[in-house]
Amino acid sequence: MRFPLVPAFLFSLLIAVCLSAGAWMTEGSLLKAYRGILESRFAIALDRTAEGAMHAASLGVSLESQEGTLGAALRRERALDADILGMSVQDARGRSLYGDGLLPEPASPGTLGRDLIDDLGLPAGRILFGFACGVHMLCL
Numbered sequence: 848m849r850f851p852l853v854p855a856f857l858f859s860l861l862i863a864v865c866l867s868a869g870a871w872m873t874e875g876s877l878l879k880a881y882r883g884i885l886e887s888r889f890a891i892a893l894d895r896t897a898e899g900a901m902h903a904a905s906l907g908v909s910l911e912s913q914e915g916t917l918g919a920a921l922r923r924e925r926a927l928d929a930d931i932l933g934m935s936v937q938d939a940r941g942r943s944l945y946g947d948g949l950l951p952e953p954a955s956p957g958t959l960g961r962d963l964i965d966d967l968g969l970p971a972g973r974i975l976f977g978f979a980c981g982v983h984m985l986c987l
Contacts, residue, residue, distance in 0.1 A: 885978075889959050892924045892931065893976050897961045900936070900974065905966035910938055914945050921947045924976075932977045939970045948977070 900910065900917050910917070913936075921934040925947050933948030958977045965971040 886959065889928075889931070889976055889978055890961075892928060893959055893961050893974060896920050896924055896934070897963060897974050900963050901965075901971075904963060904971045907966075910936055910944055910963070910972045918945055918947065930979045932979055934977070935975045937973045937975065939972055941973070944972070946975075 896917070899920055900913060903913055903916070904910070917936060921936070925931050925934060931948070933946060935946035936944045938944055958975055960973050960975045962973050963971045
């Protein structure tokens with residue numbers, strides 16, 4: 848009795864296609880989960896910096912006059928995490944006031960931002976963090 852080669856080859860090809868599709872879908876799911884973890888890491892750093900700025904804004908201190916203290920907080924966060932490429936503080940109109948490191952204008956896909964709200968609930972400005980995209984594939 849002779850073994851049929853064509854059906855065996857087609858069956859093997861079908862198995863290979865199914866395994867490849869499963870691996871591709873698993874990789875996408877894992878990258879999405881990893882992206883969420885890394886974005887939350889950068890969001891924590893962003894929140895730490897923004898809290899001090901919003902507290903000062905609620906006491907009536909403008910963003911322009913916070914350059915010394917907020918600038919030091921930006922440098923501290925950048926020193927704590929090597930993947931943060933740069934940070935920028937913008938006023939309510941979107942003008943860049945000051946920052947630390949490289950942050951391209953306009954903001955690239957690897958940028959997280961948080962609006963700064965004063966004590967009246969009005970927008971006082973925005974803090975932007977730029978992070979390394981290629982290292983963690985966050986900009987996909």
